Amino acid sequence: MSTPITRLRSLRRGRAIHLLDIENLTGSPLPTTHDVRQVMGAYQRRVPVGPLDQFIVAVNHNALVSVGIALRGVQLLARSGPDGADHALDEAARTTRVDLRFERAVIGSGDGYFADLALWLAGCGLHVTVVSQRTCLSWRLYTAVPDTVTFELPVPQAA
Numbered sequence: 022m023s024t025p026i027t028r029l030r031s032l033r034r035g036r037a038i039h040l041l042d043i044e045n046l047t048g049s050p051l052p053t054t055h056d057v058r059q060v061m062g063a064y065q066r067r068v069p070v071g072p073l074d075q076f077i078v079a080v081n082h083n084a085l086v087s088v089g090i091a092l093r094g095v096q097l098l099a100r101s102g103p104d105g106a107d108h109a110l111d112e113a114a115r116t117t118r119v120d121l122r123f124e125r126a127v128i129g130s131g132d133g134y135f136a137d138l139a140l141w142l143a144g145c146g147l148h149v150t151v152v153s154q155r156t157c158l159s160w161r162l163y164t165a166v167p168d169t170v171t172f173e174l175p176v177p178q179a180a
Contacts, residue, residue, distance in 0.1 A: 038077065040110050041095075043057060046152075046153070077110060078096070082099045107134045127152055131162060140165050150166065155173050
């Protein structure tokens with residue numbers, strides 16, 4: 022008979038957890054619904070998303086409505102203050118033991134804050150990928166992971 026940990030590890034196969042710092046990805050502490058949809062379009066063109074993947078997205082409380090409208094079906098966390106959303110993502114990943122339920126982790130942020138989380142996830146045996154806007158990827162996070170994906174948002178054209 023298998024133990025609960027063994028059963029959880031068997032659930033890992035082929036699954037990814039996407040941990041998104043949407044404010045960093047959009048480059049705004051108050052992203053609009055349009056901003057979030059634009060970023061997620063770029064994200065999904067660059068990152069494979071499987072049918073059993075899950076998303077955890079963190080924002081400050083002022084961005085909760087606009088992000089919530091744009092991203093249905095995700096676990097949405099809100100925490101304000103300095104690095105509040107970053108702390109919420111890190112805490113959610115560690116306390117819910119995503120390392121036991123997923124084979125891959127995708128960190129959607131270029132913030133160096135996530136280097137320690139990336140190292141912890143990799144140490145637990147997950148393949149870790151960082152997704153970031155090209156100009157927003159910190160050296161600390163870049164050197165912490167074996168796999169990075171960058172994108173650029175289109176520049177708005179004047180009418």
